[in-house]
Amino acid sequence: MAFKARKSKKDVPIPLDSFSDIAFLLIIFFILTTSIEKLVGFSTELPTGKATAQKQETAKTPTVVLKAGGALFNDQSVTLDQLTHRLGALELGEKEDAERVVLLDAGKDVDYQLYFEVMSLITDANGVIGILTEE
Amino acid sequence: MVPIASMGDIAFLLIIFFMLCSNFVKEKNVEYKKPMATDLTAIEDSGLSVAVDKKGEIYLDGKSIADSDALKSALEPRLKDKDAKDQKGRSVMFKCDKTLVKTQFEPVLEAIVGAGGIVVAVGDKKKTNP
Structure with a gap:
């Protein structure tokens, strides 16, 4: 009686023709x-720091106050271009870390667009942003 | 005849x-308008990402978070082992809708800072007139 030789599974070729299509x-x-x-x-x-606790320190530190639609730098109303020049004039890049702090105090109704722009200006002027929060 | 034997390899x-160059977007469902500024530089995508959408909802790596306190609690264990000098390891991407007001975004910033993170604020470059 003749038996058919079993085909080994190893002999079955993997179809590779469609590989490139899949790829x-x-x-x-x-x-x-x-x-x-x-x-x-x-x-x-x-x-960050609390506004009330920081009053004595803030007298020496440059402070940017933001209100809806405008900014104040050391209590003087400024446009963003003027703020860039005023921050540049401080030459913060040449100062030590502790003297590079610029305080940022924003009113409740200030939007993130203005806040972001001012933060980027302070960072660009090599300043360290200190956020004043209300208690 | 065009040789197509190596097409599969090239593919x-x-x-x-x-696959190596792609970064999958974590905040696919977060709707926010980026703020714009002129002096922005290219930043690297750090591991952690916090987003605040136009409704003021907070997301950490695309997952909704109840409030800023919960965000701080979620960030702390992920940042506590990082070395204070490891700026990249402590970086947290901050994406926030530009129309939100301070009372909505500042608690989120405080939570990131409180957890020991460095804020990497994401925006768009404002085009300046020549």
Whole structure:
């Protein structure tokens, strides 16, 4: 009696013909779902302090006060361009860390757009932002 | 005849390239308008990301967080082991809608700082007129 020789599983060839098709489909998926986004912003280590406890220190420290629609630098009303120049004139980059602090005191109704712009100006002028919070 | 034998290899190399270069967006469902400023520099995506959407809802790595206290509690264990000098390790991306007012975003900033994080504020570059 003749037996048929069993075909070993190892002999079965893996179909490779469609591999490149699958690969190209995956590429198309990645191309379509990828959105190239370059993140921009600024990094800052924010020390915070209570407004009432800081009054004596704030007398010496440059302070930016934000109100809805405007900014004050050391109690003088300034535009953002003027603020850039005033911060630049402080030459904070040449000072030690403790002397680079610029206090930021914002009113309740100040929006994040203005807050963000002023924070970026202070960071760009090599300042360390100190946020004043209300008790 | 066009040689197509190596097409599969090329395709797989391209897939590997895309997979290594892609960063998956964590805050897919978070709707916010980025604030704009002129002097912004390129920043690296750090591991942690905090977002505040236009309704004032807080998200940590795309997951909704109840309030700023809960955010601080969630951040603390992830930042406590970081060395104080490890600026990159302590960086927390902060994405916030530009229309929100101080009472909505400042507690979030305080929570990040309170947990020992360094705020990396994300925005868009404002185009200046030549």
